[in-house]
Amino acid sequence: MNLFSSRSGRYGPYGGAYIPEVLHSCIAELTAAFYAAKDDPAFWAEYVTLMARYSCRPTPITPLDNISRHLGGARLLAKREDLNHTGSHKLNNVMGQGLLALRMGKKRVIAETGAGQHGVATATMAARFGLRCKIYMGEEDVQRQRPNVFWMERLGAEVEPVRLGSRTLKDAINECLRDWSHSMDDTHYVLGTVCGPHPFPEMVSYFQSIVGQEARTQLLELEGGLPQRVYACVGGGSNAMGIFQGFLDDPVELVGVEAGGKGLKSGRHASRIASGEGSVGVAGYRSYFLQDADGQMVDTHSVAAGLDYVGVSPILAYLADSGRVRFTAAEDGEVIEALKLTMRLEGLIPALESAHAFAAAYREARQLKSGERVLISMSGRGDKDIFTVAEALGDASWLEYLKRKAGG
Amino acid sequence: MVETLEQSLRRALASKPLLLMAHLVAGYPSFDDNLHMLEAMREGGVDLVEVQFPFSEPVADGPVFARANQTALERGTRVSACFDLMARARNILPGPLLMMGYCNTVFHMGEGRFLEKLAAVGAAGFILADLPPELGADLYGRAQALGMSGVLILTPNTTLERKREVARQARGLIYCAARKGVTGLKTDFGGSVEDFLRDVGAVSPLPRALGFGVRAPADVAFLRGKAEMAVVGTAALETYERGGARALADFYRRLQEGVLTGGREA
Numbered sequence: 001m002n003l004f005s006s007r008s009g010r011y012g013p014y015g016g017a018y019i020p021e022v023l024h025s026c027i028a029e030l031t032a033a034f035y036a037a038k039d040d041p042a043f044w045a046e047y048v049t050l051m052a053r054y055s056c057r058p059t060p061i062t063p064l065d066n067i068s069r070h071l072g073g074a075r076l077l078a079k080r081e082d083l084n085h086t087g088s089h090k091l092n093n094v095m096g097q098g099l100l101a102l103r104m105g106k107k108r109v110i111a112e113t114g115a116g117q118h119g120v121a122t123a124t125m126a127a128r129f130g131l132r133c134k135i136y137m138g139e140e141d142v143q144r145q146r147p148n149v150f151w152m153e154r155l156g157a158e159v160e161p162v163r164l165g166s167r168t169l170k171d172a173i174n175e176c177l178r179d180w181s182h183s184m185d186d187t188h189y190v191l192g193t194v195c196g197p198h199p200f201p202e203m204v205s206y207f208q209s210i211v212g213q214e215a216r217t218q219l220l221e222l223e224g225g226l227p228q229r230v231y232a233c234v235g236g237g238s239n240a241m242g243i244f245q246g247f248l249d250d251p252v253e254l255v256g257v258e259a260g261g262k263g264l265k266s267g268r269h270a271s272r273i274a275s276g277e278g279s280v281g282v283a284g285y286r287s288y289f290l291q292d293a294d295g296q297m298v299d300t301h302s303v304a305a306g307l308d309y310v311g312v313s314p315i316l317a318y319l320a321d322s323g324r325v326r327f328t329a330a331e332d333g334e335v336i337e338a339l340k341l342t343m344r345l346e347g348l349i350p351a352l353e354s355a356h357a358f359a360a361a362y363r364e365a366r367q368l369k370s371g372e373r374v375l376i377s378m379s380g381r382g383d384k385d386i387f388t389v390a391e392a393l394g395d396a397s398w399l400e401y402l403k404r405k406a407g408g
Numbered sequence: 409m410v411e412t413l414e415q416s417l418r419r420a421l422a423s424k425p426l427l428l429m430a431h432l433v434a435g436y437p438s439f440d441d442n443l444h445m446l447e448a449m450r451e452g453g454v455d456l457v458e459v460q461f462p463f464s465e466p467v468a469d470g471p472v473f474a475r476a477n478q479t480a481l482e483r484g485t486r487v488s489a490c491f492d493l494m495a496r497a498r499n500i501l502p503g504p505l506l507m508m509g510y511c512n513t514v515f516h517m518g519e520g521r522f523l524e525k526l527a528a529v530g531a532a533g534f535i536l537a538d539l540p541p542e543l544g545a546d547l548y549g550r551a552q553a554l555g556m557s558g559v560l561i562l563t564p565n566t567t568l569e570r571k572r573e574v575a576r577q578a579r580g581l582i583y584c585a586a587r588k589g590v591t592g593l594k595t596d597f598g599g600s601v602e603d604f605l606r607d608v609g610a611v612s613p614l615p616r617a618l619g620f621g622v623r624a625p626a627d628v629a630f631l632r633g634k635a636e637m638a639v640v641g642t643a644a645l646e647t648y649e650r651g652g653a654r655a656l657a658d659f660y661r662r663l664q665e666g667v668l669t670g671g672r673e674a
């Protein structure tokens with residue numbers, strides 16, 4: 001399956017570039033630069049080398065032997081994107097776009113961030129490549145992810161809290177587009193996921209495809225066979241697109257796991273597809289969105305800031321409609337349980353976002369025969385979530401510590 | 409058949425060198441305020457009005473309008489009420505009325521229903537800030553069949569080829585954004601705006617409405633003879649918020665003086 005052969009930015013009825021005219025020229029410039037790079041074999045080689053030397057690629061695959069035994073059923077394995085430099089798959093996309101920004105002669109980068117992971121990755125890339133950097137972050141996320149704000153600022157980025165709208169990821173994206181619409185001459189917008197106007201969904205998929213390529217080769221080598229299923233959490237969809245691309249043409253079931261929040265019936269979730277509550281709309285691109293009767297985007301909720309997003313990749317919308325990707329959701333509570341289990345039995349700390357994929361895989365593992373393989377995208381590591389997780393676990397001594405620090 | 413947007417504008421331009429186009433965000437600060445604003449526009453001699461339907465993701469709008477969009481929605485503004493406002497505006501102002509907004513509002517209610525309602529309230533056309541001509545061909549075509557104009561936007565930072573392509577599909581008027589960036593920021597009125605307007609004139613015979621950063625009589629005076637319309641948005645809203653309807657009517661009147669003196673200074 002080649003999703004990108006047409007280079008049109010269209011995936012069935014989804015995708016496109018619904019942008020103000022002022023952005024037309026910079027989107028055109030970016031599109032041309034991206035395809036020129038994609039057509040240049042030296043570019044991909046440069047990217048792979050960079051990721052090997054600067055990050056931790058290829059990231060390993062870790063069999064989750066203890067949990068597999070504990071649950072009984074499938075053989076679970078994790079693709080370890082948490083071992084990337086800066087702690088998540090976000091760096092793959094960011095370093096790729098950084099190389100492209102250098103090719104285009106840009107001097108400044110801007111980015112939105114939800115969980116802060118994409119912001120930290122972008123600030124890191126900017127420091128390494130000598131680019132000025134500004135990160136837009138919803139005010140609510142600034143509160144939730146304070147440690148990442150600290151790191152972005154130490155890395156030399158300016159962090160601007162966004163006070164418009166729901167003060168989360170979508171509003172930070174809007175603010176980036178506003179910045180870009182006057183700064184485009186010297187600025188590249190490093191969009192963090194497989195959403196937004198064309199060419200972003202295709203471009204981010206391209207850089208993230210390194211995950212799926214590696215995973216497929218590694219599984220054949222280490223396990224002598226493909227997995228039956230692959231699970232990935234879906235915010236915008238970049239870690240999912242990354243790992244899924246390795247298996248699109250194989251008889252492998254691909255499962256996207258959305259944020260079920262307080263429950264799909266609660267109205268407090270970020271499940272655009274699995275809930276059945278999303279409908280087709282346009283906000284920069286055509287896809288499924290959570291919107292009200294007038295087409296206004298609604299507030300979403302997830303314990304994981306990186307999944308708390310109102311839209312979803314147009315490519316995944318297309319793959320969901322065609323049945324190639326199955327969508328499900330994991331609720332906040334079961335995500336925390338999955339996280340606890342993974343820490344205790346495997347000594348691994350997935351990010352709250354990634355823990356959604358673990359939760360769904362654990363829930364369904366018994367459906368599979370023993371020995372059948374399940375690959376989980378461990379998109380990031382969870383240390384950034386220490387405040388949220390400690391609160392969810394009701395860790396009394398941590399609370400005590402915070403009080404002491406605040407008092408001191 | 410009622411006259412088209414272009415025909416109305418040409419008729420108005422026969423007796424006035426530069427038309428004044430006003431803007432309001434429906435439901436902001438409130439629908440009652442909108443009616444007072446419309447009265448002030450009539451008193452101040454405004455020639456046409458764009459009524460912005462608030463949207464939750466107003467990416468083309470700067471801080472003042474983005475917040476106005478958000479506040480209007482927080483106060484419960486519904487799309488149906490925006491159409492009702494247009495119907496009432498029709499009875500207050502003699503000039504053409506345009507719907508302005510973002511394309512999800514249209515797609516969500518359906519193109520057919522949107523155009524039907526727009527025609528029913530007597531609108532002359534619409535401006536969708538995030539619908540490029542190549543993605544809206546169907547909507548723009550259907551609008552034309554109903555005698556309404558899908559207004560397109562041109563910006564200075566595109567190639568002549570792109571300007572030509574957009575102009576080919578434009579109807580009614582060409583909305584010229586004076587500079588890069590979003591609404592509400594400062595614009596330097598000078599040679600580059602003049603060059604841009606000349607470029608637009610070269611690719612399209614349609615009347616040119618220049619917007620983004622028009623704040624003062626001097627800006628309007630500058631535009632006389634270079635564009636056919638001046639669009640006043642953010643500065644008018646700020647004036648209303650400071651001084652109410654009377655201040656707003658005075659503000660438009662002072663701009664009209666700019667239209668007149670513009671000829672003398674040139």
Ligand SMILES: Cc1ncc(COP(=O)(O)O)c(C=O)c1O
Pocket residue numbers: 088089090114115116117118192193194233234235236237238239240305306307351353354379380381
């Ligand atoms: C670790 C991690 N996983 C997943 C996501 C969700 O993004 P995406 O769906 O693009 O992979 C985020 C977003 O911030 C993240 O930080």
